[in-house]
Amino acid sequence: MTRRRTPRNSVIRLTTGNAARTLNHPLARREPVLALDFGATSVLVTTNGPVTADDLKFARQLAREAHRFARSVERSFYGLPDGQGVAA
Template sequence: MTRRRTPRNSVIRLTTGHAARTLNHPFPCREPVLALDFGATSVLVTTNGPVTAEDLEFARQLAHAAHRFARSVERSFYGLPDGKGVAA
């Protein structure tokens, strides 16, 4: 991912929990939609029209960042003192 050139105006923090989930909607005749649900709040990620090379690059960056996030969560979970994590 390239370095941000403009400062952030705001940050929205959505935390995971028992109501958090992700859904992929691969519509056959239009652009796909990735839904990130956090209880009563949803974030929809999609393209602005026909899929472009930039959209493909963003999707790959998103997948890579999500994979790194999952690995960090796994390390935090399994790295707890008992070595097994915490039962949900």
């Protein structure tokens, strides 16, 4: 990850569990929407109008970091550094 340019002034923590899910809504005539649902709380990620190069850059960064997050969860779940093993 790159270093932040501005300090954080707030943090919202949303934890996963059996109520957490993600949904992609690739709308044909509107901006795409990514929904992150955490039970009663939902976060929608979308663009601010027609898709731009900055939007594409952010989407690729989001996908890369989500993949890294998934690998970290897998390693923790399986308990092995390479993420290859059997769940306890």
